Amino acid sequence: MKKLKNETALFKEALLAGVRYAEGRGVVEFEPTDSASEKLLYIYRLMVHDKVMQPLPEDQVAEKSLRHKLAIWYAKQLPKEHPLLK
Template sequence: MKKLKNEKELVKKAIEAGTKYGEARGVVEFEPTDSATEKIEYIYRLLVHDKVIQPLPQDQISQLSMKHRLAIWASKLE
């Protein structure tokens, strides 16, 4: 897994876009106390469920790989 040049910013953008996506569907309402880790996992699973992004192989699912997959998704939103 090759790190993207501006991956940190893309992850922030993915969390923002994923939150809007989930709220528009009416399936999530994040609280201010929810951690970024929880948001990343929920958004990843929601996008996989809706077939917006490809799922990771079961043995490769980790916080780092979910962040990377969301960063790639966010880079394509522009």
């Protein structure tokens, strides 16, 4: 798994976008006490269910790989000239 440039910043933005996506669907309402790990797993499972992203093999579903996958998904949503992609 090759690390993206600005992967940490991309992940932070991706998590916010994922929360908006999930809450916009009306399937969940995250609480302020929910951890980033809980949100990440829920968003990943929802996006796989909605066929927004391809699933990982179940033995590879770990926080590090999910963070990377969500960051890639978000990077693909951004315009090429976005500062996080440079």
